Amino acid sequence: MPETAHRIARQDRNRYGNRPTMKDVAARAGVGLKTVSRVVNGEPGVTPDTERRVQEAIDALGFRRNDSARVLRKGRTASIGLVLEDLADPFYGPLSRAVEEVSRAHGSLLINGSSAEDPDREQELALALCARRVDGLLIIPAGDDHRYLEPEIRAGVATVFLDRPAGRIDADVVLSDNFGGARDGVAHLIAHGHRRIGFIGDMPRIHTAAERLRGYRAAMEDAGIPVEDAWMSLGVTDPERVRRAAEAMLSGPTPVTAVFAANNRVTVTVVRVLAEHTRRVALVGFDDFELADLLRPGVTVVAQDAAQLGRKAAERLFGQLDGTLDTPERIELPTRLIARGSGELPPAD
Amino acid sequence: MPETAHRIARQDRNRYGNRPTMKDVAARAGVGLKTVSRVVNGEPGVTPDTERRVQEAIDALGFRRNDSARVLRKGRTASIGLVLEDLADPFYGPLSRAVEEVSRAHGSLLINGSSAEDPDREQELALALCARRVDGLLIIPAGDDHRYLEPEIRAGVATVFLDRPAGRIDADVVLSDNFGGARDGVAHLIAHGHRRIGFIGDMPRIHTAAERLRGYRAAMEDAGIPVEDAWMSLGVTDPERVRRAAEAMLSGPTPVTAVFAANNRVTVTVVRVLAEHTRRVALVGFDDFELADLLRPGVTVVAQDAAQLGRKAAERLFGQLDGTLDTPERIELPTRLIARGSGELPPAD
DNA sequence: CTGAAAGCGCTTACAG
DNA sequence: CTGAAAGCGCTTACAG
Structure with missing residues (x-):
């Protein structure tokens, strides 16, 4: 602790710990309340001498304007x-x-x-x-x-x-543009030859989740690919559920060859799951995230700002x-x- | 837009847009101000019938207590x-x-x-x-x-x-424990055979930066390794400066074989720089970060909570x-x- | 159980 | 250039 440091006693917390008010400043400076208000707010119409006296009282008392009170009068906070x-x-x-x-x-x-x-x-x-x-x-x-x-x-x-x-x-x-972004992302996977594409997203009552799912469906429909129920999983995005959803899609006789992860948390979990698999599975995620470019392979994303x-x-x-x-x-x-x-x-x- | 949605006209912003006050509620309910206050604050001593009348006035007027005013009176915000x-x-x-x-x-x-x-x-x-x-x-x-x-x-x-x-x-x-954490991290590198270890950190006027540097020096001293000036770089942690610092340490006749990155931003940039190098350089970073385990190699860190x-x-x-x-x-x-x-x-x- | 008066710390609208 | 009075929307302390 430097030598200049010293303990500061804290006042009672009642009534802002007896903080000085404009009234106290006015009394000390020997002026009216309104004059103090003028100085504190930098309003014109105060002689330099008066202003100095008020300022001295402010400094001596450690006055700081109470903005709560000000707000009450002014209307805007x-x-x-x-x-x-x-x-x-x-x-x-x-x-x-x-x-x-x-x-x-x-x-x-x-x-x-x-x-x-x-x-x-x-x-x-x-x-x-x-x-x-x-x-x-x-x-x-x-x-x-x-x-x-x-x-x-x-x-x-x-x-x-x-x-x-x-x-x-x-x-x-x-x-x-959640719909358009998801559609583009899925279309990107389709353009790279995928047809069995999984979608893992948030609860459908969340607007962004619903829109992104709609984008997924639109891209699939545009490409004439019928979507199977087993390819879609919506729900809470905690790692456990997402992991189970991803593993379900990746197993069985006709696993998906690509996954569209509908938000950043989902993407991160899917990356972890894929890292444990030997088979290469394509991935596009909604939302960019730090270090996405440093992973191997780098993670392709639909970024929003x-x-x-x-x-x-x-x-x-x-x-x-x-x-x-x-x-x-x-x-x-x-x-x-x-x-x-x-x-x-x-x-x- | 759903059919139930409808535009809501916004009032003037003067005086909180003429919001109803307790006084308005009292007038409408035909009771005193204090009675309204009792109902609003759930205080006892109001007959069920009076309470109902007040509550109806509150709902009809869309009254919401002004906490700014309350605060002024009560002292705590x-x-x-x-x-x-x-x-x-x-x-x-x-x-x-x-x-x-x-x-x-x-x-x-x-x-x-x-x-x-x-x-x-x-x-x-x-x-x-x-x-x-x-x-x-x-x-x-x-x-x-x-x-x-x-x-x-x-x-x-x-x-x-x-x-x-x-x-x-x-x-x-x-x-x-910035000092201890940095010392442990650097000691870890030393234990794995390193002697020429670089330190890249934040401006030394920042306490955490100074402490971590102190930890670095302590670990080196404990191991009897004299530190060379060229191994230490302190300053702003924007990617450009950190990149230059890392590249300087990694070049020349006797480059460092390991780097201690003194915070998360530095670590991320160093990871990027190392990814571009062919020679393997060890790295320990202060602060954990998401996906650190998914990089190849995974990034060893000194984590704080x-x-x-x-x-x-x-x-x-x-x-x-x-x-x-x-x-x-x-x-x-x-x-x-x-x-x-x-x-x-x-x-x- | 109920309410009128005073006051929290400021600003506003005036008057000198 | 300066200041006394009223009021912002509440709560407190009191009286009925």
Whole structure:
């Protein structure tokens, strides 16, 4: 511990630990409350001498303006809320960060929370944020009914949905072209000679999962390939289930020769399963991930730009707050197929 | 768009868009303000009939309690702040999530922001959070002088530092055993026959970087190996610089036979560089990362538990708020060496 | 069981 | 250039 370090006694937590208020500053400086307010907020109309006296009192007392009180009077809290699925999921890191940067540029603070893919928890979080009177709400929905937000939106809370559309209300949404991306990815496998292609995805009640499955079906239909039930597996994406699903598809008399993994968690598990198999199985995954290019073979993916998703949505949110946007829109961002090897393997049989 | 979806007109944003208040509810229900407050907060002493009338008014008006106002009166905001380096860094995802879970268990909301490793931005963020009167502050420091927090801590803001100690103030800190972890990692390489071992790390003003370098030196000294300047490279960890540093160590008449990469970003870049080389070079990295086991060879790492770091720090923070903790403590969590292949390669010459 | 008054720490709208 | 009064939407402390 450096010698300059010293312990600092912490006050009682009652009433913000007896923090000095503008009133205290005013008394000490011998001026009125409004004059302190002017100095603190950099408003004009204070003589240099008065300003100096006030500033000295501020420093001596260690005054810091209470923004909670300010907010109560002004109406806007200069904060926005972001409800996502799981902060620990690498997909949401860059998204969160992008939202934060836009928020910061607009002088706003970001409050975020994870729904853990639980609709009740999403609602609880979103409404708690409304009670704090965030100016706007960015939601990656877990549930499929967002009518609970109607009173809030009507009361003025700007709202943008992200990654998946809102359920049963008409609201702005910014998402990736899940259908088109999946269709392209599967078509890529077909172009490399595959016909028995497996699809492993998330629970179908999740919009992105349903859209990607639709893209898979469309690509198969375009190629005139009838899809067998055994080739499709939808459900929770924990490693155990995905592993079982992959192994089922890869065994039996007519195993699949390629797999389309419908999100990053699924892809990673499938890569592990394939690493244990001797037969070469082609793989295309939805979502890019770090080090995908360093695996052998490199993993071919349909990439979406998470940061761009966050940025667009946040910009749209502040657009609403500026009053420049009226009609809810659906903004769809294109995906990009990145060929790295695993998606270009020919069928093994 | 489903047929049930319909557009919701958003009110003016002035004064929370004319949101109904308790006063409005009281008027509509024909009761006093305090009675509404009782119902909203589930306090006892209201007849079922009165409660029903109030509840009906609440539902009809779409009332939601304004927690900003509540906070002003009660003193605690039920929110904590987390200042980290970069939300997009995969190290902070699980840490953030762990903090969020503890916070949630204590009924608190989490506000977080990135300092981008900039001391000024760290201070700006931390003080903005104090102005919002967060109950506590969790800080992964970018700067090395935190005296700016003294008035805040004195005023009652609970504070815990994370990953790196505070500078020039005495405060709680929860961190990994960076020195010991690095020493073990380098000793592991030495045990596998290496003597010319490179070290690539972050800027030495960052505490973790300095500690890990110290661990490297200690291991080398323990083994009686004099360290050459050319083996050490410290600086920003962007891929370009790390790549140059790695290539410099790997060329020349007496190249290093092993590299110790002092954090996850460095490790990933070094893996890329080594993949382009034909000569086998051993590698141990500080920080675990996804898929490290799937690379060929698997990457040997010194793992720290980011989630545990976040959890411990958050628990400590709420301990302070409960008033059960007084003296600042330094909590050091052990690291774990995970051998996967790259760290067990023998020297190439 | 119920409610009127005062106050949390600021800003707004005025008046001097 | 300066400041007293009222009010933001709640809770507290009290009285009936």
